[in-house]
Amino acid sequence: MKHLLTSLIVLLSIVSLSSQQWVDTSYTIQTERDIFYGTARGFAGATDSLFIDLSYPINDTVPACGRPLLVMIHGGAFIGGDKAEDYPPRIREDFAKRGYTTASVSYRLGQIHTNQAINCNVPLWNCYNMTDSSEWYRAYYRGIQDVKGALRYLINHSEDYQIDPENVFIAGESAGGFIAMGVGFLEQDEVLADLVAEYPDAPAPNQLYEGACIQTLGLANNIAEMDLTRPDLGSPEGTLNLPLSKPYHIQAVGNFYGGVFNNIFTTNAADPPALYLFHQPCDLIVPYRTARVLAGYVNCLLGFPANCGYIVNRPIVYGSLGIKQMIDTMVVNGVPTSDYLFDNTTNNWNCLQQATNQSLSCHTIDNYWLRTTNMATYFAEYIDTCAVSATVMLEDLPDLVHIYPNPANHVTTIEFKEVQAEVSLVVTNALGQVYRRQTQQNCTMITLDVEEWQSGFYQLLFEVGNQRISRKLIVNTGN
Template identity: 25%
Template sequence: MKYKLVTFAFLLASINLMGQIPYNNRYTSPVFSEIEINTNVIYGNAPALLFPYILESLTMDEDLLMDIYLPVGDTLSKRPVLLCMHSGAFLTGSKLAEDMVAFCDSMAHRGYVTASIDYRLGMNPLSSASSIRAVYRGLQDGRTAIRFLKENRNVYNIDTNNIYMLGSSAGSFVGLHNIFLDTEDERPPETYSNPDLGCLDCSGNNYSHLGKSNGLVGLWGSLQDTTLIVETDTIPVLLVHGTDDGVVPFGYGAAFGNPAFPASYGSELIAERIENLGYKPEKYFVVGEGHEFYGTNNGNWPVGPNAYWDTVFNKTVSFSHSIHMPYAGFYHEQIENNAYFYDQSQKANSWYWDFGDGNYSTEQNPSHTYSNSGPYNVVQFVSNNLNSWDTTSAIISITVGIYEHQQPLLSLYPNPAQINILLKNNDSEAMNVHVFNTRGLRVDGLKILPQQIYKLNVEGYLPGIYFVKYRNTKGVMTKTFLKIR
C-alpha cells in the first residue's frame, strides 16, 4: 500500500544558489516537502515462535514486513538507506513504534530512503538459550531486510554501498550483532540445534547478497561479547546510552537484571574495545540517564519527546551524512596577483569554487587572476554521486600593481606552464638565466641574446613554483612561474 505525506514545516533548501556554487542542504535539512510511504512490504518469510514461546520447535512461518519511506520528486538514481529497528525486548513492539516512524519520516525528508521493519518476536524469558536464539533470529531478519533492499535497489533507487542500521534497545542488539557477529564461526552454539536456525544469510529470502550494513546508530544496546569486535571491523558506529540504564546495562550485565538472561556488554565496553583496536566510535553517553532517555517507553512517547530527542536526532543526521559525504580541502600558491588552487578533497567528483571577487570555476585545480588588491574569501564546495557535499574556505591576500612601475627586462609566458615556457629578453644586452626549484637547486641554465625569445621545455619539471634568476650588467633579478601537471 502506498500513501503520501506532506510536511508543511519543511525547509526548501535543496538547491540554494548563492552565486554560482550549488549549495544544498540535502541529508542535513528537510529538503523534500513530500514523502511516499509503501506500507507492509514483504521482505521475507521465516519461522516464528508460537506463544507462549516455551518450545523452540513450535513455530509457524511468518511474513516479515517493512514500511519504506521515499522522498517524492527526487531524481537521484542512487540514495543511501537508513533501516530502523524497534525496541521491545524481543517480546513486543513493531515497525510502527513512534520513535522509529519519526526517524524514518524525518530522514526521508532529508533525502534518504528509510525503512522500519518488523522482525520475529518471541522468547522464553526464563531461558538463557531462548534469549540468545531470539537475538539471532532478529540478526537474521535484519540481514534479510538488507538483502531485500539490495535485490530491489533499482525499484527504490538505492546505493547498496550505503545501507545503515538504526536500532533502539532490542533493535540495537540486532544492529550491533549485524556488524560484529558477521561470520559463521562466531555463531552462538545455542543456534545450532532444537532446531538449527541456519546461517546468517540462510533465512527469510534467497537473495544472493550479504546482509551486512555499512553503518550503525546503536541506541542503548548491547553485544554478546566484545571479543566479536576484531581489527577488520571498521564499520562506522554511533553509540548512544545512559550511564544509569537499568534495562540494558551501560557496562556489563544482564538485561533487566534478569539472572536467566546471559550477561552482555553495553555501549561503554563496546566503545572501549573499538578504541583499543585503534578506531574511534562516535559516542553520546549521558551521565545519570536511564533507558530510552529521549522520552519513549518501548518506542512510544507517552507525553511527547523531551529535549534529548533533538540531540540524538541531530547526532544521527550528522553521523549518517559523515559516512557518505566527500571531504573538502585545498591549498593554494600565489605569484603576484595570480592564485593557483590545488584540490585535496576526498571522495568528491564535482568541484565548485568561489574566488571571492564574483568569479567562479568548476575545475578541480583552477587558477585565477585578481584585478584588485585585498583579502578574498575563497570557498571550495565539493559533491559526489549521492549529492552529498562538503565545503571549506580560506582567506587569501592579494596585492596588485606592486611591479607595474618597472619595465620588465625578462618576460615569461604562459604562466602557469605545462610543457613549454617562452622567455623573452626585453633588454639591449644579453642575460644569463638560471631556473631554481623551491629547495634552491638549479634545474636549468641558459643565455638569451638581446630581444631574443627562448623556448624552455619544462615538461620534465615536477609541478610547483620555480624561480627564474636573470643577470646582466644591470644586476640580478628574479621572476617566478608555476609548473602544472
C-alpha cells in the first residue's frame, strides 16, 4: 500500500503527527573514518578492501534500544565516486546531528569496457562504453552484496555503536540510489539471474580506455593484468560478515536520482520499507521516467559541435517517476507494496543550459536542506521507539493488530489481542484530515463502517499509552 499524494500534502500530514525529533540537526557529533569491514573479489579479479566512515552524536540521550542507523551510499556510475566525497559525508554528518548513528560506505567499483574503438573527445564519455549491458547490472549487484556486508558488520557491532537493529534506513544518490533500492527491496526471486550467473568471458577492452578510464579511475593497473572471466556472483546477500548476530529491519529507503533495473517491489510485500524518492525531470544521467541510462547525456552530444556517437550497451532503467508509476500500477491491481513520498522539481533545463552552467545540473539535489529535511521528516514517522507502556511494548504491537477485510468496501474490523491499557484510534485520509477518532479501554475489537467513505488510502494510528503504531487501510467503495 502507499500514499497517493503530492510531496507537499504528504509532508503536511507527517508534520502534523511528528515532532522535530530526528529532524533538527541539534547534536554535536564524532566521526570514525576508514573502519575496515571486509574484502571481496573486484570486477577484474583484484581483491578490493572495503571501508566505512561512521558518525554519531556525543551529547544525546541514547534510546534504550539504541539509535536509528542510516547507511549512505555514494554514486559514480558504478565506476567512480567515494564514500568521503560530495553528498555522502554531508548527509552522514547531518543525520548524525539529527540523532542517528550514520555510515557512508565504500563498495566494489568497475565495469569491463568494450573492445570497440569508440572515441569522443568529451570527458568521461568513453568511460561509459561497456562490453555489454550485463556489466551495469553485475556492478550494481556487487554493490548490493557489499552494502549488505557493511550493514551486517554494523549490526554485529550494534552494541559498540549504539545502534537499534529495528530502525535501519538506507539512502543513496545516483548509482548509490540503485544500490540502496536493491538493499532495501531486492529479493532472490526478483534477481535477473541470467546476468549474475557465470557469464561468458569478456574480450579485452580496447586500449583507448586504459589510460583515460581504467587507470584514471583506479580500476586496474593495466588491461593486461585484468581477469576477464565473469564468475557466478552468488546470492544478493553476499558473504561478508556472516553469520549475522541478530536480525535487523529496514524501515525506509531514500533514493536521490537513482533507479531500478526491474520491478523489485513484488516479493517483499509482507513488510516492505517505506520509500523516499527525489528526482528532477531534466536529469541527463539517470532518466526521470523510463529509458536507457545516460539517455539525456547521449542525446545532448550527438549533434554539432561534439558530434559524438552513441554510448553502447546501455541498459533500460526506471527512474523515480518510473518507480512511482510501477508502484501505482501495483496498487491499482490490488498488490500490497510500499508507502512512498515522491519529491521532485519542475526544472526542465536543456542539455546546453546544463553544459554551460553547472548550477543548472539536474543530476543533483536542487536544494540540499529542503530535500534532506523532507527525507528526514518522512523517515521520522517510521522510527519506532522501544519504551515500555503498561504491559505492551511497541515491538509487540504488530502481532496485536489484525485488520480485515483490507481492502474494504462496506465494513472492516480491527481486532486486538486483549490490551490492558487505553487504546486510541485516529483515522486520517490522504489529505491528513481526521476521519474518525475514538478511545476504548481494554480493547479487543473496533468495527468501522466505511460504506460512505471516499475510495482511497487511510492511515490508522493506534496509541497505547505513549506507544504508537500505524497501519494503512484501502477503501474501495466506488464513491
